[in-house]
Amino acid sequence: MEQHQIVVYLGAIVAGAVVGWAAPSAGPGLEHLINPVLGVLLYVTFLQVPARDLMRSLRDGRFLAAALVVNFVVVPLVVAAMFTFLPADQAVRMGVLLVLLTPCVDYVIVFSGLAGGSSQRLLAATPLLLIAQMLLLPAFLFMFLGSELSEAVEVRPFVEAFIVLIVIPLALAWATQAWAGRHRAGARVSNAMSAVMVPLMAATLLVVVASQVPKLGDDFAGVLGVVPFYVLFLVVMAFAGWGVARLFRLNIAAGRAVVFTGATRNSLVVLPLALALPDELGVAATVVVTQTLVEVLGMVAYVRLVPLLLPAGNSRAATVTN
Numbered sequence: 001m002e003q004h005q006i007v008v009y010l011g012a013i014v015a016g017a018v019v020g021w022a023a024p025s026a027g028p029g030l031e032h033l034i035n036p037v038l039g040v041l042l043y044v045t046f047l048q049v050p051a052r053d054l055m056r057s058l059r060d061g062r063f064l065a066a067a068l069v070v071n072f073v074v075v076p077l078v079v080a081a082m083f084t085f086l087p088a089d090q091a092v093r094m095g096v097l098l099v100l101l102t103p104c105v106d107y108v109i110v111f112s113g114l115a116g117g118s119s120q121r122l123l124a125a126t127p128l129l130l131i132a133q134m135l136l137l138p139a140f141l142f143m144f145l146g147s148e149l150s151e152a153v154e155v156r157p158f159v160e161a162f163i164v165l166i167v168i169p170l171a172l173a174w175a176t177q178a179w180a181g182r183h184r185a186g187a188r189v190s191n192a193m194s195a196v197m198v199p200l201m202a203a204t205l206l207v208v209v210a211s212q213v214p215k216l217g218d219d220f221a222g223v224l225g226v227v228p229f230y231v232l233f234l235v236v237m238a239f240a241g242w243g244v245a246r247l248f249r250l251n252i253a254a255g256r257a258v259v260f261t262g263a264t265r266n267s268l269v270v271l272p273l274a275l276a277l278p279d280e281l282g283v284a285a286t287v288v289v290t291q292t293l294v295e296v297l298g299m300v301a302y303v304r305l306v307p308l309l310l311p312a313g314n315s316r317a318a319t320v321t322n
Helices: 002-022 024-031 034-047 051-057 061-083 090-100 107-114 119-150 155-182 184-194 197-215 217-224 227-247 252-263 267-275 283-309
Strands: none
Touching: 002 024, 002 107, 002 197, 002 283, 024 197, 034 119, 034 155, 034 184, 034 197, 034 267, 061 090, 061 119, 061 227, 061 252, 090 119, 090 267, 090 283, 107 119, 107 252, 107 283, 119 155, 119 252, 155 184, 155 267, 197 267, 197 283, 217 283, 227 252, 227 283, 252 283, 267 283
């Protein structure tokens, strides 16, 4: 499965769409599975980052600075340039903002690695990126939407998401690492959990897509209108990430990782926030899931094209200190 991850993920998306179309009544039940599946997925993701490596990664200041700049400076500027041209529907705009302003912390690691990017650096930066986006997202929403609409977003779902999707999985991952370091049974559990990363990601994509497809209904045309913006975002961020990598004089592997973290978005983690919005903004969740569908296809192209954008052996690329 690891050798054919892209095919597995695409298959999971197609299967989810078929399930959602054939059994729309299952949507609400599947929706309740999203948070538990995501929590387990992030636990397994964090399990691959030893606590000592996480602390060491915080000293990799150049890469972390590049990742923060591309995600929380460059991306908001790109979104601001597109914002005026988005469909006028406020729910659609809310969905676009939720997903584009938050960097991915799960399958970006996989796709970056397939393209020769530094997956280990991205993996170690995951907790920091999660915390930063949860803290900054309310401020970004206020900047783009103003007080009237931003007040429709409750603080409680953000706090719950932070606890359920960050604090608990990270604490459990570190506890498992400590157990694995002392007992053979813990090491077996840790190895077994790490081996199910691909099936877990596939299950997450299937559940998310199957739960949201039945909601398309009359909103299909409006949701379809955001697809060109998602495609444009992927194109622009490829070159923007390349520029940031050059600005910070990163080596090839780190530079490719920066391109991927700037382009991939956190649709799976912000989906629970979209689902918690008031009913009049309900279509925002479908807009978020639509970005996932576009992005997975875009990542297939990225895996092939990013190595051309940042080719190995580029004499002008600088080497960072590990």
